[in-house]
Amino acid sequence: MDFYIEETDDDKEYLARREQRRRMWRERQERERKQRILIGLLCIGVLFIIITIAVVFSVFGKKAKTDDIPPQVQKAKAGGQADKSETFRITAEETPAAGEEALEPEPEKTVYSFSETPDTAYINSEEVISTNAILIDESTDTIIASKGAEERISPASMTKVLTVLVAAEQITEEDLDDTFIMTLEITDYAYVNDCSSVGFLDGEEITVRDLFYGTILHSGGDAAVGLATYIAGSHEAFVDMMNAKLEELGISDSTHFTNCVGLYDDNHYCTVYDMAVIMKAAMQNELCREILSAHTYTTVPTVKHPEGITISNWFLRKIEDKDTGGEVLCAKTGYVVQSRNCAVSYGTFADQTPYICVTAGSTSSWRCIYDHVEIYNRYVAGNASGE
Numbered sequence: 001m002d003f004y005i006e007e008t009d010d011d012k013e014y015l016a017r018r019e020q021r022r023r024m025w026r027e028r029q030e031r032e033r034k035q036r037i038l039i040g041l042l043c044i045g046v047l048f049i050i051i052t053i054a055v056v057f058s059v060f061g062k063k064a065k066t067d068d069i070p071p072q073v074q075k076a077k078a079g080g081q082a083d084k085s086e087t088f089r090i091t092a093e094e095t096p097a098a099g100e101e102a103l104e105p106e107p108e109k110t111v112y113s114f115s116e117t118p119d120t121a122y123i124n125s126e127e128v129i130s131t132n133a134i135l136i137d138e139s140t141d142t143i144i145a146s147k148g149a150e151e152r153i154s155p156a157s158m159t160k161v162l163t164v165l166v167a168a169e170q171i172t173e174e175d176l177d178d179t180f181i182m183t184l185e186i187t188d189y190a191y192v193n194d195c196s197s198v199g200f201l202d203g204e205e206i207t208v209r210d211l212f213y214g215t216i217l218h219s220g221g222d223a224a225v226g227l228a229t230y231i232a233g234s235h236e237a238f239v240d241m242m243n244a245k246l247e248e249l250g251i252s253d254s255t256h257f258t259n260c261v262g263l264y265d266d267n268h269y270c271t272v273y274d275m276a277v278i279m280k281a282a283m284q285n286e287l288c289r290e291i292l293s294a295h296t297y298t299t300v301p302t303v304k305h306p307e308g309i310t311i312s313n314w315f316l317r318k319i320e321d322k323d324t325g326g327e328v329l330c331a332k333t334g335y336v337v338q339s340r341n342c343a344v345s346y347g348t349f350a351d352q353t354p355y356i357c358v359t360a361g362s363t364s365s366w367r368c369i370y371d372h373v374e375i376y377n378r379y380v381a382g383n384a385s386g387e
Contacts, residue, residue, distance in 0.1 A: 111250035112277045114141050121145040127374040130342075131361030134272045135379050138280060138346070138354040145379040149273040152254070153360045156334030157196070157219045158344050159262035161292070162278050164215055166238070166245050167231045168287040176209040176287075180230045187222050189235075193263055195221025198311060201304045210299040216291050216332060218311040221261045228260045235260060251277050264336045272358040279344045279356050283330065292330035292346070295320070315343055319369050324376040325349055333365065341368040349380045 114136050123133050123145045132148035143149070184202040191197070198220035200206055208230060214223030228238035238260055246252045255270035262268075270278075282288040295316050299308040315331040326349030333343045342360035349355055357375050362368035 111248075112141065112280050113250065114143050114273065114276065116143045116146075119144075121379055123147040123375065123379070125374055125378055127378075128359075128371045129362050129367050130359035130371045132272045133359040133371065133375060134276055134357070135375050136276050136280070136356040138283070138356050141280075144355070144381075145375065146273075150254070150271050152269045152271060153342070154264050154268065154336055154339035155262060155270045155275055155360075156264075156336040156339045156342055157262040158275055158332055158334040158342055158358075159257060159260065159268070160215050160219060160224055160334075161275070161282050161288075161332050161344060162242055162245065162257065163224050163227065163238075163260040164212055164291060165278065165282045165285060165288050166241050167212065167227050168285050169245075170231050170241075171208065176207065176212070178208045178230075179205045180208060180211060180226055181205050182222065182226055183229075186225045186229065189225055190221035190261075193221065193261070195219075195261055195263070197222045198299070199305075199309055200226070204302050204304045206302065207300050212287070212291050213294065213297040214299065214309075214311060217294060217297050217313045219333070220311075224260050246274075249277055249281055262334055262336065264338050272360055275344050275358045276356045279330075279346060279358070283346055283354075283356075289330060292332060314365070315345065315369060318366070319345075319373065322369070322373045324373050325380055326355075326376065328372070328376075333368065335365070341365050343368050343372060345372050347376065349376060353380075355380060 114134075120143050123135075124147070128147075132151055132153055134146040134149040135144040136142070137144050182200045182202060182204045187197075187200065187202055189195075196219040198214040198218045200214070200220075200222045206226065208227070211223045211227040211230065214220040215227055225235050228235050232238035232241055239257060242257050242260065243252065246255050246257070251270075251274040255274040256267055257270075258265045258268040282292065292313075293316075294313060296310060296312045298310045299305065301308045313331065315333045316328065319328050319331070324347065326347050328345050328347035330347075331343060331345040333341070335341050339360050341362040341364055342358075343362075344356070344358045346354065346356050355376070357372050359368060359371050359375070362371050
């Protein structure tokens with residue numbers, strides 16, 4: 001027997017509301033589904049546009065680069081069979097037409113090299129204590145005499161010859177009167193590493209000229225790092241410039257510097273041959289030659305040093321009264337335990353012929369000077385005791 005339950009008005013209303021909620025839920029689900037699909041399509045579209053733009057730039061960029069290359073270079077690259085030793089040059093007929101951009105040639109490197117001759121002597125004088133030495137006739141770039149010239153040494157403060165050379169190539173005459181404010185970080189660097197120091201103080205306003213002279217005459221670590229910071233913004237950035245200069249001079253395979261002062265480091269090294277190359281380059285620079293030839297110098301008066309600071313190039317002052325058969329004009333000394341006393345000097349002898357002498361491994365600053373005196377006297381042609 002079946003039973004029949006009559007639906008009341010409340011039941012009908014309840015069922016109607018439930019159906020309405022279900023319909024609204026399905027509609028919301030459908031809207032969300034469509035939104036997800038739309039968002040997905042938009043993402044795909046944006047990604048496609050980005051990829052298309054990248055491809056277009058890549059294709060047209062390569063084409064532009066190819067169009068800039070002279071035809072003969074394109075031909076060499078395309079075939080891959082051109083003789084590697086062949087040098088391609090743009091002839092008059094192949095010169096780019098007006099409006100076309102020509103390839104700029106790379107700047108030539110300033111490479112100095114010295115060569116031995118049948119007359120090159122081995123430095124065997126008992127009066128020369130230095131373990132490494134070289135004497136160069138700078139007018140002909142020939143090695144007059146040497147011993148251990150290609151052996152690795154620690155250049156100590158001879159490093160500062162390159163420091164002033166790199167700095168001098170970055171400034172103008174007007175920049176020398178510019179000022180630099182010494183910092184505690186720089187003075188502490190000199191103090192902590194037991195460097196020679198001019199005596200500049202934290203907060204002192206120093207001229208760039210004083211930094212140059214302080215670097216060489218008193219071998220000031222404070223002056224050298226201050227100069228490096230003024231030129232490059234930081235000591236580290238300046239050292240990168242120094243090593244770039246070594247590469248330009250063609251000696252980066254055997255010389256590398258890690259600081260502008262000359263502190264010992266396993267990766268801070270050179271040879272006496274390479275130091276002669278650096279000195280030759282410095283002698284071509286008027287400012288470097290002026291600074292390296294100064295016997296004494298007084299810095300500009302400041303609030304902290306009202307009378308300035310008087311500094312000296314002791315090598316030049318000590319050797320000036322010695323008989324060398326000529327005149328020693330420029331010099332820079334150095335000392336660390338690993339290199340002992342070393343020095344590089346430049347002078348004119350025998351009818352104003354220029355010579356460069358570099359020594360390392362001497363037993364004292366005075367002995368180092370006498371080594372240079374002996375080498376100039378014994379090995380410069382035309383000197384009284386020359387061979």
